[in-house]
Amino acid sequence: MDVTAVAERMLSLLGYPRIARPLVDRLDDGTTLEAAASAGIAPGCLLRGDVTLESNARLSTRCVLNGTITVGRGTNFEPACTLIGDVEIGNYCAIARENTFQQTNHETAKPSMQRRLYETVLDSDLEYVTDGPITVGNDVWIGARCIVLSGVTIGDGAVVAAGSVVTDDVEPYAVVGGVPAERLKWRFPREVREALQDLAWWNWDEETIRANRGFFERELESADDVPDVGNRSRPEPVSKP
Structure with a gap:
């Protein structure tokens, strides 16, 4: 295990303490962390890419942020949430446990969809595909174990019922649910x-x-x-x- 991996592991185990946060920008993996002093990161989280946490944002344990990620002021993430790719979350959102924001997808038009095959056998690269960034507005509540896919915008004040898969935009103050998520009512x-x-x-x-x-x-x-x-x-x- 190289020095960067050891440092990343220690930062994760300690919850990226404020005194050590400047160290993130010095690691060789290209990760940058811009976190307000009041932002909270629980032990067991993993941050990679370009991560911004605004004032009083909170990440509970085992959250993984990997990409160009912005978490707005006062937003709470419960345990084991995963954000991958280009994801922006607004202010004062309530994100329940085990939610996934997946902004990148596998290429399906080529013979294989496994990136490791292309990297290790073909000495090539299978690029991810995407429909665009994920944008979540302000004061949004997302119930447990939801999946939000690429290109989706969730409007201010919306509610996403637990277990939903969000494939299309959600209007402000809509309550949506299901697979795929559909509007159930207005708040x-x-x-x-x-x-x-x-x-x-x-x-x-x-x-x-x-x-x-x-x-x-x-x-x-x-x-x-x-x-x-x-x-x-x-x-x-x-x-x-």
Whole structure:
């Protein structure tokens, strides 16, 4: 086992402690890690490629990030999630355990689909194929053991039921499920969905979120329940119901 492999293993076992994170960029495997000081990485995770973790992002144990990966502010990953390829996750998402985001696929038009055969026997390379990056919006909840495939965009506020395979785009605030995933219902009426996207509360700082506690603690039945403010980034506090 070479020095890079040993260092990678130690970083993984220790959960990429803050004091050691600059070491990642010095490894010979080309991995870069840009992690906010408040980002949490549990022991047993493995990070490869170009990984960005924004403030208060959390990776639970045995998560694997391999590719060009961005995890937004306040987003939580439960254990054993895998992100491969070009994947961007927005702010304040809730990602349950054992989810897979697979942005690359095997080539199927050639005689063999096994890359190792091409590399070791033919001294060649079988390129991965893809339909494009995976993009997950903000405030998205993905239930346990889902698979999200290449080229998919999941809109803000969407819900993906456990065990789903997502092959097509998911509209904002849709609830989808199944294999392949299809829309089951909407979280809110159209007017509420539009008001929430206009509000874009996930871009607020924590001070503003706390000041609007009442908004976050009420059930939304109509657009009147969503604050209508001119300055969306710094709204007036909403009184608690």
